[in-house]
Amino acid sequence: MSDFLPDIYEVAQIYGLSLRKSRSQYKALCPFHEEKTPSFYINPEKNIFKCFGCGEGGGVIKFKAKIEDKSEQEIYEELKSQKTFQSNKSSHPAESLTSFQFREMSEVIPELSHLERRPNWGIIKQIGNEEYLQFRDKVWGHWLQFLEYEKKSAVMTIKFGIRLNSVNAAIEEIRKREKELGVTLFENSTQ
Numbered sequence: 001m002s003d004f005l006p007d008i009y010e011v012a013q014i015y016g017l018s019l020r021k022s023r024s025q026y027k028a029l030c031p032f033h034e035e036k037t038p039s040f041y042i043n044p045e046k047n048i049f050k051c052f053g054c055g056e057g058g059g060v061i062k063f064k065a066k067i068e069d070k071s072e073q074e075i076y077e078e079l080k081s082q083k084t085f086q087s088n089k090s091s092h093p094a095e096s097l098t099s100f101q102f103r104e105m106s107e108v109i110p111e112l113s114h115l116e117r118r119p120n121w122g123i124i125k126q127i128g129n130e131e132y133l134q135f136r137d138k139v140w141g142h143w144l145q146f147l148e149y150e151k152k153s154a155v156m157t158i159k160f161g162i163r164l165n166s167v168n169a170a171i172e173e174i175r176k177r178e179k180e181l182g183v184t185l186f187e188n189s190t191q
């Protein structure tokens with residue numbers, strides 16, 4: 001695999017394919033033909049895809065070319081030139097979210113449920129600047145949404161704590177959650 005080629009699994013995720021693990025591969029509904037049951041497979045080790053429905057198959061360049069409706073040559077040039085973009089380090093907070101935070105968030109946000117771990121931001125940057133910005137903003141939007149959910153749940157915990165006369169236990173529970181997630185919930189909830 002050339003060092004500037006992105007991981008097809010990550011590319012497919014960015015394009016919204018809902019990938020399910022199937023032995024050593026991942027399967028999804030094929031983005032290149034209409035189907036109701038998945039016959040599209042990704043082999044992350046070989047960095048290739050194959051659809052047993054329409055017969056499409058190939059590497060990550062072909063996948064990107066087909067999905068973006070560009071030539072493989074164009075994609076190749078893009079990927080090569082974007083290699084330099086990768087070294088352009090950004091410190092957007094979405095990129096510092098941990099795998100734990102991703103897991104917790106994906107349990108609440110169905111759209112991210114296919115993300116089991118922290119995405120490889122370096123690879124996403126290689127895929128393209130626009131895709132990177134879109135994905136980053138999407139993740140950040142979902143994270144803020146998730147925090148709203150957590151704040152609401154903290155408010156509920158306090159309310160129940162007051163009703164049961166166990167406010168301290170409720171606060172302790174919220175503090176525990178704050179520690180796990182690395183965010184402030186209690187102050188925000190009591191405002």
Ligand SMILES: [Zn+2]
Pocket residue numbers: 030031032033040051052053054055056
């Ligand atoms: Zn297909």
